[in-house]
Amino acid sequence: MTSILEVRARDPTICEAHVGKECVKGSNCGFGCPWMNYPGGLDRNNYCGLCLECVKACPYDNMTVRTRPFGRDLLKPHRETAEAFKSLIMLNLALLYLVVLLGPNAWLKDWASMRAGLPSYLLFVAIFFGSSLLLMPGAFFAFSWLAKRVGGLKEVPVKRVFVTYAYALVPLGLAAWIAFSIPLMQINWAYIPQAAADPYGWGWDLLGLKSFSWNPFLPGLVPFVQASVLLLGLAYSVFIGSRIANELTPDRARARRSFLPIAAYLNLVSLGFLWIFIG
Numbered sequence: 001m002t003s004i005l006e007v008r009a010r011d012p013t014i015c016e017a018h019v020g021k022e023c024v025k026g027s028n029c030g031f032g033c034p035w036m037n038y039p040g041g042l043d044r045n046n047y048c049g050l051c052l053e054c055v056k057a058c059p060y061d062n063m064t065v066r067t068r069p070f071g072r073d074l075l076k077p078h079r080e081t082a083e084a085f086k087s088l089i090m091l092n093l094a095l096l097y098l099v100v101l102l103g104p105n106a107w108l109k110d111w112a113s114m115r116a117g118l119p120s121y122l123l124f125v126a127i128f129f130g131s132s133l134l135l136m137p138g139a140f141f142a143f144s145w146l147a148k149r150v151g152g153l154k155e156v157p158v159k160r161v162f163v164t165y166a167y168a169l170v171p172l173g174l175a176a177w178i179a180f181s182i183p184l185m186q187i188n189w190a191y192i193p194q195a196a197a198d199p200y201g202w203g204w205d206l207l208g209l210k211s212f213s214w215n216p217f218l219p220g221l222v223p224f225v226q227a228s229v230l231l232l233g234l235a236y237s238v239f240i241g242s243r244i245a246n247e248l249t250p251d252r253a254r255a256r257r258s259f260l261p262i263a264a265y266l267n268l269v270s271l272g273f274l275w276i277f278i279g
Contacts, residue, residue, distance in 0.1 A: 001073035001167075002174060003045050006066055007054065014062045015040025023054035023063060030056030039063055044073045046083065074167050074240050077247050081159075084166035085137060091169050091269065092136040094176035096128060098276050102183065140166065143265040151258025156248050164248060165262045168241030172266060175233020176273055179226040186225070187216045223278040230277070234270045238263055 009015045015023075023039040026032035030053045033039055037047055039054035040062070055063045099105070100112050110116035111124040144162040147153075153161065193209040205211075241262050245255040 001045055001170060002071045003050070004067055004070055005050060006042075006045055006068050006072075007039065007048055007050060007052065007063060008042055008066055009040045010062050010064050012040060014060055018060065020059065022057040022059055026053075027057045027059065029059075030054070032057065044076060044078060046073065071171060071236065071240065074170055075243055077244075079160075079163045079167065079247075081163050084163040085133075087166045087169040087173060088137045088140055089132045091173040091176065092132045094173055094180055095269075095272065095276075096131065098176075098180055098273070102180070103276065140169075140265060143261045146261040147258045150261055151245075151249065151254045153248055153254065153258055161248060161258070164244055165241060165259075167244060168237050168262060168266070171236035171240060172230075172233045172270065175230050175236075178233075179229045179273070179277065182226050182229065183219075183222045186222055187219060189217055190214045226277040227274055230270060230273050234266060237266050241266070 018040075020027075021038075021040075022030075022032070024032050033054055034051060035047055035049050039048075039058075042048055050065075052065070055065065100108055107116065108124075111120040114121040141158070141162050144165060145158050147165065148156060148158050148161045190212060191214065193207065193212045197207045197209040197212070198204045199206075241259050242256070245259040246252065248258060249255050
């Protein structure tokens, strides 16, 4: 949904009139869509893997790759409960992985790796699934109910409020995962030249960089880079949420009021991430 690339038909009418549908069935030039899509009718990226098989298979060269604005699909009024849960799971797993893999709690790492025994591991699994499928969605559902009440959306089911606003979580979740990767890149970047010099481990020194010393890149700035990325994600989530609020009611004032609890939720989750990043 946030990708700046999309695979689309140049002229959808050609796809409609064409009977062969090689983009679905495949041809001598390419496989049929492995994602089980009809590429000629794509209008969202959610179930397209950008594998480009349809581009190769189309006998009319009617499928193409285009650039587009970041996060464009988030604003399309196509909402599904499963996708709403995926956005919440993505956000929750970023939080869990940060705590387990980058946190200071060795006992939690032991739980996750089964070093502390099967009972502790099963408790970790229960926390993992419980927080992803119950705690995080439950908290967001409560804020969605509050959004319905604050916005005076009496005619809108709370489920619709929940599903619609869940799409505003995607930029924040994506930013959280990028922030999770930053220390891995800043600390371990020096291994890349070594691997490039000897990619197969055969003792080569193709670039004269095999003896390149490990040297973390500005490790002291890691928390601040993480916080900056997270705040950018928060800002974009607020922007998306304020835009999709208008799907719930044509009254802009009510739409803005309904988004206030969701904005509070986004800020509370962001504070949790910031506490992990910078204490």
